[in-house]
Amino acid sequence: MSERHSAMDRRRAQEFEAFVAGAAGRLLHAATLLTAERPGANPHARRLLTGALARTYADWDRLRGEDPYDRTRQELAARFARSAWRWSKVRGGVLGRLTPQERLILVLRLYEGVAEEQTAALIGLPVERVRAICARAIGIMRSAPPLPRVEAAS
Numbered sequence: 001m002s003e004r005h006s007a008m009d010r011r012r013a014q015e016f017e018a019f020v021a022g023a024a025g026r027l028l029h030a031a032t033l034l035t036a037e038r039p040g041a042n043p044h045a046r047r048l049l050t051g052a053l054a055r056t057y058a059d060w061d062r063l064r065g066e067d068p069y070d071r072t073r074q075e076l077a078a079r080f081a082r083s084a085w086r087w088s089k090v091r092g093g094v095l096g097r098l099t100p101q102e103r104l105i106l107v108l109r110l111y112e113g114v115a116e117e118q119t120a121a122l123i124g125l126p127v128e129r130v131r132a133i134c135a136r137a138i139g140i141m142r143s144a145p146p147l148p149r150v151e152a153a154s
Contacts, residue, residue: 016057019068024049027072033107034080034100036093052076073112077122080104095141102137109134 031045031052032038052075056068063071084100095103104123108114109130116134120127 012060016060019056020053023069023072024053027052027069027076030073030107030111031076031080032093033095033111034076034103036096036098036103038092048076048079051079073108073114074122077104077108081123097140098137102133102140105130105133106137106141110138 028042028045028049029039031049032042035042035044035048037043037045052072055075056072059071060068080100081104084104095106098106101123105119108119108122109116114122116127116130120130123130125133
């Protein structure tokens with residue numbers, strides 16, 4: 001019996017490793033965008049992704065045909081949303097001018113290609129609100145970044 005469980009555990013680990021090898025890069029980039037960190041200097045994004053992947057691994061046997069990428073993306077978004085107050089500090093990333101909510105919606109909608117209805121359901125907002133926040137975030141990103149403030153010499 002233990003040999004059988006050992007073989008199942010190895011197979012499970014191999015399946016998960018293959019999933020991570022294929023999806024971790026894109027998921028890490030999404031986490032980096034969410035946390036507004038710079039690529040390569042993204043310890044918060046790495047922790048966020050590690051937690052999401054750990055949850056996916058714990059639920060691996062119960063996925064039963066569900067897409068592990070979708071499950072991990074949902075967990076990543078939920079973990080980010082639960083701790084959004086941590087991510088309001090600008091860290092210099094490409095989406096650093098946006099609020100955490102705007103970043104979450106923009107990443108889900110534009111980077112991940114999640115439909116408005118699914119995004120709204122995932123974060124618990126009406127579809128119209130998701131549409132408005134996404135439009136506002138796009139407008140902010142299209143506008144020129146604010147110029148650094150220069151103090152006049154007296």
